[in-house]
Amino acid sequence: MSAQNLATAPAAPAAPTTPASLPVPAPAAPGRPHRLSQLDVLESEAIHIIREVVAEFERPVLLFSGGKDSVVMLHLAAKAFWPGRVPFPVLHVDTGHNFPEVLAFRDATVARLGISLEVAGVQDYIDDGRLQERADGTRNPLQTLPLLDAIAAGRHDAVFGGARRDEDKARAKERILSLRDEFGQWDPRNQRPELWNLYNGRHTVGQHVRAFPISNWTELDVWRYIEREGIDLPPLYYAHDREVYLRDGMWRAVGPVSAPRADEQVELRTVRYRTVGDMSCTGAVESGAATVHDVVREVAQSTLTERGATRADDRISEAAMEDRKRDGYF
Structure with a gap:
């Protein structure tokens, strides 16, 4: 093809780009099979x-x-x-x-x-x-x-x-x-088998x-995936100062639908939420985990599930x- 033809030939369509939030896995090293994490x-x-x-x-x-x-x-x-x-x-x-x-x-x-x-x-x-x-x-x-x-x-x-x-x-x-x-x-009692x-x-x-x-x-796994993918979350999942009061071993947020009783003292504490439900039934945990990496380390050391630790509605009965x-x- 002549230089003139090369200059006027239509350009090949550009390859689609991947959004920043959807990272492309790194290729496997030469001679080694690619193994999924x-x-x-x-x-x-x-x-x-x-x-x-x-x-x-x-x-x-x-x-x-x-x-x-x-x-x-x-x-x-x-x-x-x-x-x-x-x-x-x-x-x-x-x-x-x-x-x-x-x-x-x-x-x-x-x-x-x-x-x-x-x-x-x-x-x-x-x-x-x-x-x-x-x-x-x-x-x-x-x-x-x-x-x-x-x-x-x-x-x-x-x-x-x-x-x-x-x-x-x-x-x-x-x-x-x-x-x-x-x-x-x-x-x-009536569930279907799921094979593979x-x-x-x-x-x-x-x-x-x-x-x-x-x-x-x-x-x-959820938190490690959030960290890997750079997924944004509501800020209350990370450590922040909030007015709370202690009830049944959980720190409840002070709010229009979650008011302390006369014998419950309001305190300003650094807390975060492991799970997000209603203000009226979800407790916070004391934590200094202000980043995703901090939360991953904290969750790795926990011995309680997030619902068992912070959801009052799950304590209504066994x-x-x-x-x-x-x-x-x-």
């Missing part, structure tokens, strides 16, 4: 499950609260379908007792990714009489009815959740694809499936989580 294996399994559900179901949705596990789930979904958009909406059951910084993070995240957010408000159900406030003030058990109604209204046949088996013994019983009957209920990476999503009209792509992850799951809760 533990995080690579967990990520690959989760992305496979997400793609499998999207391929097999018509109207999936992802539960997204702005908490660390749902943030990781959304990140995995973005990687699974990049450079396209996440092909399903996200759903949040808003109790009205959420931390304001978590709600702000939730809204900013869905706006950045350009995905649809569906919100089911517990307060709406209380206002019109479909639900009543509990004597203990917690609203977590009240999420079940709004969740099931939102699933039915959206005709969602698959619902992604960020539950992990290491969190609670009830969640340890659950399959990765878990069938719910026409009433949204879960029967722990074969998942059974068969269901009839009215039933739906809950899908848990990070079921095999631990809290430490089978509190399983009872809620039977009724349709996640």
Whole structure:
């Protein structure tokens, strides 16, 4: 080809670039097979499950609260379908007792990714009489009815959740694809076998499936993945000064739905949150872990799960989580 032809020939299309948040693995050294790390294996399994559900179901949705596990789930979904958009909406059951910084993070995240957010408000159900406030003030058990109604209204046949088996013994019983009957209920005695990476999503009209792509992850895996991927989280996951009071061995935040009793002293302490639920039932832990790396080191030394250490709603009874799951809760 002449120099003139070279100058006027159309340029080859540029190769797609990978976003900074989706790093490309380094190539294997010459002569050595490429071996996946533990995080690579967990990520690959989760992305496979997400793609499998999207391929097999018509109207999936992802539960997204702005908490660390749902943030990781959304990140995995973005990687699974990049450079396209996440092909399903996200759903949040808003109790009205959420931390304001978590709600702000939730809204900013869905706006950045350009995905649809569906919100089911517990307060709406209380206002019109479909639900009543509990004597203990917690609203977590009240999420079940709004969740099931939102699933039915959206005709969602698959619902992604960020539950992990290491969190609670009830969640340890659950399959990765878990069938719910026409009433949204879960029967722990009627579960399907899951061999290798074969998942059974068969269901009839009215039933739906809950899908848990990070079921095999631990809290430490989640934090190591957050560190590796550079994933942003709400700031309350890191050490900060907050007014708190001690109740039942947990530091509760002072707020409009979480007020101390007359005999509970308010103190300013440096704390962080291991899990994010309602202000009325989620405790903080004293911590100086101000960076992701600090949190990874702290979690590696912990002997308690995040729910066992900081969730008052799981202390209602020995089978509190399983009872809620039977009724349709996640």
